[in-house]
Amino acid sequence: MLLWIWLGCLVIAALLYFRQLYGFFKRQGVKTPLIVPPFGTILSIFIQRDHFTEEITKVYNRFSEQRFYGAFQFLKPFLMVRDIELIKKIGVKDYEHFLDHNSLFKEEHDKLFGRNLISLTGQEWKDMRSTLSPAFTSSKMKLMLPLMVEVGDQTIHLLKKKIKESEQDYLDIEVKDLTTRYANDVIASCAFGLKVDSQMDRDNQFYAMGKTVSAFTFRQLIISFLFYCFPKVCQIFKWTLFPKPVQNFFRTLVKETMQNRELKQIVRPDMIHLLMEAKKGKVTYDEKTNQDKDTGFATVEESSVGQNKISRGTSNRNSHDIS
Incomplete structure (x- = not known):
């Protein structure tokens, strides 16, 4: 009773x-x-x-x-x-009062995702954006176009080969699978400096790990719910959104790639190179001859957030964030 x-x-x-x-x-x-x-x-x-x-x-x-x-x-x-006028006011005129994003992860709850640019808040977010913004200008992004074209040519070559082997004038394919693998190889090349052929090597490790990250499972939904409602519980039990092997794979991949490039003085027009330059404070906005200064992160004219120069050097903590 x-x-x-x-x-x-x-x-x-x-x-x-x-x-x-x-x-x-x-x-x-x-x-x-x-x-x-x-x-x-x-x-x-x-x-x-x-x-x-x-x-x-x-x-x-x-x-x-x-x-x-x-x-x-x-x-x-x-x-x-x-209301479009309210959105403009929030996103432009009063942007200084709406800096922080809605962040699911805090640093104390998830070390990996809690330190990304979207999760940072306040002055720390401003400083990190000012450091990274010059690396994401349109002109620097265009330097990666040849890498994307290379992956596209790789995919087209495989399709032509399969059509020839089928002895027909057409080929039945799963478009979602084809485009997913293309996107995976572009990310591997442009972001991580890897040359991956997911069309041929269908079970390569990078594709498998990327699929684990992008496929939001029921377990991840439950973890997201717990992070929202009971973050302290997740912290006590050390629960994370993605399995430790996946986190360790990408963390190790980035660190080893950066170390290898610094050791062998390798320069490749991809995201790793831009972030390494940003880490050293060597990335600046591009000055165009006949246009205004190239902007990054879709920086609006009415706001100088993201274009301020930081007088202090990049700290060890921020260096870890960038890497």
């Missing part, structure tokens, strides 16, 4: 907690989609009934008469802005 009383009290306490939490927007007079505790407004995404973009689009169209509406990702409230 005592157990049932305790269970009843816990249920009532939970209901009162959810009522208080999910009544946040209602008290402000802001409309929200259907809320299902403890998933908030993303139940269909969590159970993988709808894709994230589909659900966002569906709800966005449902509130076509509203300038903004409320939503909940599990227990966290979000204000979704529809």
Whole structure:
């Protein structure tokens, strides 16, 4: 009997907690989609009934008469802005007040993903963006075009070979698989400096590890929920979004590539090279002869965030972030 009383009290306490939490927007007079505790407004995404973009689009169209509406990702409230003028004000005029991204991972919870550029906040984010922004200008990105063309030629050569072997004028292929492997090889070449042929070597390690990262499994959904709602629990049990072997693979790959290039003085127009130059403070904005200064990270004219020069040298901590 005592157990049932305790269970009843816990249920009532939970209901009162959810009522208080999910009544946040209602008290402000802001409309929200259907809320299902403890998933908030993303139940269909969590159970993988709808894709994230589909659900966002569906709800966005449902509130076509509203300038903004409320939503909940599990227990966290979000204000979704529809009005173009409000978006401009937030993204341009008042950008200094909206610097920080919505970050799922904190450094104390996940060392690898908690230190990426999107997860950083405040002045630390400004400093890191100022360091990296010159490396992502359009002119520097164009230097990687030959690497992409090389992968494309590699794919076309294989397709022609398969058509010839089939002794027909056509070839039935799975387009998603073809484009996924092409994208994988482009990333391997442009970002990591690797020459990978996933069309021929279909089970290569880089493709397998990349697939593990990009395929969001039910386990990762559960971990994401726990990170949102109970980050301390994840920290205590040292849970991470991706398995340790996958994290170690990419961490080791980047470190060994950088060490090898520094040792052998290898220069290749890819992301690793740009980040190594940024780490040394040698990357600057390109000065064009007949155009304005080339910008990176889609920097807007109204804001100087991301183009400020940092007087201090890159610290060991920031060097680790870049690498």
